[in-house]
Amino acid sequence: MQVLLTACLLVVAAAHLTATTYLPASFNQIVAESSTIVYGRVAGVRAAWSDDRRTIDSFVTVQAVDYLKGARGATLLFRVPGGQVGDRVMVIPGVPSFREGDLVVVFLKGATPAIPHPVGLAQGVFRVIPDPRSGTPLVVPPPIVARGGTARIGRGDPARGPVPFTAFAAEVRGFVEGAR
Amino acid sequence: MTARFLALALALVAVPAADGAAQTGQTAPHLRPGRPSITVGGVVSGGYPIGEAAADLRQNVPGTTSPPPFTLFRTSTEMNRAPGVEARVAWPLSASVAVEVGGAFSRPGLTVSIDGDAESPAVTLDDSRLEQYVIDAAVVWQLSRLAIGPHARPYLSVGGGYLRQLYDDRTRVETGQLFHVGAGVRYWLRGGQGLGRGLGLRGEVRYHVRREGVEFAGQSRRYPAAALSLFVGL
Amino acid sequence: MSRRPLVLALAAMLALGSPSPAAAYLKFGARVGETVVDVKWTAASLPYFITERGVPGVDAFQFRDVVARAFATWTAAEAETPSFAFQGFTVAAPLSSDGRSTLGFLDRPDLDRVLGATVFLLDGNTGAILESDIFFNTRFTWSVAPGGEPGRVDLESVATHEIGHLLGLGHSALGETEVVGDGRRVIASGAVMFPIAFSAGSISDRVLQPDDVAGLLQLYPAPGAVTRLGGVRGRVTRAGRGLFGVHVAAFNPTTGVIIGGFTLGDDGEFVIAGLEPGPYILRAEPLDDADVEGFFSERTVDIDFGVTYAPRLVVAPAGGTSAPVEIQVRPR
Structure with a gap:
């Protein structure tokens, strides 16, 4: 048993873990609450103490590939709580973490000049990966879209596989246009 | 199942008696007190359910710490019909009563069926094999007033014993108790005369009650079994 | 002493104990x-x-x-x-x-x-x-x-x-x-x-x-839990390759308890420990309805498959883990 425990610890060492209690949002709500929706690649992550040295925030720079809502420029900076400064690591589990090179769609809230933050923390972050066969960008997992009425979100539903980014973007833009 | 068992038992005990000794003028052998016999043969145990279960989650209902369950899926599991082997040693106490001890081995399969899963079609899992061992003791009452021709006599038996079941990877053991009543016929090949007079065949049907062992619902289970054996008196 | 990097990591909860049925998450x-x-x-x-x-x-x-x-x-x-x-x-x-x-x-x-x-x-x-x-x-x-x-x-x-x-x-x-x-x-x-x-x-x-x-109990095991409880292990694969981030639920049909675990590597292996000894039905499912960042970050989980049961019962022995079982899933 001890051998298994050690092995398992080692194989998972690259991932982060989250831990908040949150209210769930549908995709519609996430889009509606966002002021900016950016698709891009993480260009850098910098953590810093707050002015009173009580908390650490991480500042994520994204090289924008496309804006699905509220364009802000070629690069965009947003903020998430927690991070590492020197030998101190502040972790707020539930807050998504980013690495340089990550391809993401981030739903952001907060008007200029404030530095925006993801809507609903982890709920406002979608990862994009290349399709292993075609290289087409895929969004994983797909958004949970409310289409009226009540419907269980079944795991393994054939209709809920990875979504091509183009379809994802069209869905977002449809909501944005519909809200106007 | 129970009705069929009873019918077979009656057939074994009563019907053959009609063409018994009166037709042949001969008398079938009795047990020989103090002379043990050994029986070796095969047995087939009937299948039976071992429990249904629901994979329940805690439902989102305000105002209570024990909300009603939400069922993710349901399962039902069957212990399958299985052949086995058994051996018994009998020690006659009188011409009609003997005590027996014996053991049996079989490898029944477990079949699990899953349904009620909104996210998956109903499935039946591959059988999981058990190794099943039984050690028991029984009292056999040979019906002295009934004979089936010059070679055979019916009998009744009642007994109980220890059940041990191992899952196929032998990492988990379940134990329990097994009780049975049965009825059968001994058939002496030589009519109990001359060389090989103690050699014969034995057929029996039993009605088992099993407690504990591999069991998913904490209930006693009942199932029939039929055995056919070769016996030899010493 | 030179500063060494520290990264918050995710680890399998190899639960080693629970009086009633347990979880490994x-x-x-x-x-x-x-x-x-x-x-x-x-x-x-x-x-x-x-x-x-x-x-x-x-x-x-x-x-x-x-x-x-x-x-x-x-x-x-x-x-x-x-x-x-x-x-x-x-x-x-x-x-x-x-x-x-x-x-x-x-x-x-x-x-x-x-x-x-x-x-x-x-x-x-x-x-x-x-x-x-x-x-x-x-x-x-x-x-x-x-x-x-x-x-x-x-x-x-x-x-x-x-x-x-x-x-x-x-x-x-x-x-x-x-x-x-x-x-x-x-x-x-x-x-x-x-x-x-x-x-x-x-x-x-x-x-x-x-x-x-x-x-x-995995983090703070009670005395005797390691020898009293058991675990199940296996691998989730699609076309022979392991999958990361698959949720595996272990259901004990005797007690009615469900315990969850995950595959935590590219080999698709999982271990769910802290289980009452006995038979378990394993159900692998994609985390496609979840805010995945609430479980894993910096990695994309594999969700391209349907809910799939392990092909047979898996038995958790006391003080050890089961023989490994492979759960083969198919693309949607």
Whole structure:
């Protein structure tokens, strides 16, 4: 048993873990609450103490590939709580973490000049990966879209596989246009 | 199942008696007190359910710490019909009563069926094999007033014993108790005369009650079994 | 001594004990150099402070009492958890680095939709916990009523969840959700540590579920649990290749208990420990309905498959793990 425990610890060492209690949002709500929706690649992550040295925030720079809502420029900076400064690591589990090179769609809230933050923390972050066969960008997992009425979100539903980014973007833009 | 068992038992005990000794003028052998016999043969145990279960989650209902369950899926599991082997040693106490001890081995399969899963079609899992061992003791009452021709006599038996079941990877053991009543016929090949007079065949049907062992619902289970054996008196 | 990087990591919860059925899910790990250490408390007693602040419907004294009950819920479980010692009220707010573990209300409009959260301050050289705070967002209306109140979030339920994090537990994925109108809600869950809160007015997460207890016992094993309990292991594959981030639920048809686990590597291997010995039905499912960042970050989980059961029963022996089973899934 001890051998298994050690092995398992080692194989998972690259991932982060989250831990908040949150209210769930549908995709519609996430889009509606966002002021900016950016698709891009993480260009850098910098953590810093707050002015009173009580908390650490991480500042994520994204090289924008496309804006699905509220364009802000070629690069965009947003903020998430927690991070590492020197030998101190502040972790707020539930807050998504980013690495340089990550391809993401981030739903952001907060008007200029404030530095925006993801809507609903982890709920406002979608990862994009290349399709292993075609290289087409895929969004994983797909958004949970409310289409009226009540419907269980079944795991393994054939209709809920990875979504091509183009379809994802069209869905977002449809909501944005519909809200106007 | 129970009705069929009873019918077979009656057939074994009563019907053959009609063409018994009166037709042949001969008398079938009795047990020989103090002379043990050994029986070796095969047995087939009937299948039976071992429990249904629901994979329940805690439902989102305000105002209570024990909300009603939400069922993710349901399962039902069957212990399958299985052949086995058994051996018994009998020690006659009188011409009609003997005590027996014996053991049996079989490898029944477990079949699990899953349904009620909104996210998956109903499935039946591959059988999981058990190794099943039984050690028991029984009292056999040979019906002295009934004979089936010059070679055979019916009998009744009642007994109980220890059940041990191992899952196929032998990492988990379940134990329990097994009780049975049965009825059968001994058939002496030589009519109990001359060389090989103690050699014969034995057929029996039993009605088992099993407690504990591999069991998913904490209930006693009942199932029939039929055995056919070769016996030899010493 | 040179500074070594520390990365918060995800680790399998190889639960080693639980009197009733247990769980094996996620826990916090910290990478220090080449090794990963559990983020857990090592001291026998954990002192904590309460922020001297109330909100409408909950004053600081009520808050203190509710938190004490939530701590007691965890310490009552069969595990070697630290004791928790209330040290007094403080004007300091949670989420501030002051060397004290503080619980209290805090106004964090930027953390919208977050009812509460647990914060760790770790030593980057050792992975040791320096302090851990829990905040409860004042953007919501809270209740401490014994039977809950319609429309108000039950403080004790959220506190119980967050204290699970404070002890080092991650999230369980045992739960089902649905869309309702324009929103989403939880239908049901199998763990207090399911990340999405029940509806306002619900109080059922005041009571731990077996999955929670199993997780706790992994971090703080009770004497004898290692030899008394068992585990199951296996691999989830698609076309012969392992899958990462698959949720595997182990169901014991004898006890009716469900325990969750995950595949945590590219080889698709999983181990679910802390199980009552006996037979288990394993169900592999994609995390396609979840906010995956609530479980894994910096990695994309594989969701291109349907719900699939292991081909046969798997038996957890006492003091060990099962023979491995392969769950072969297919693309949708």
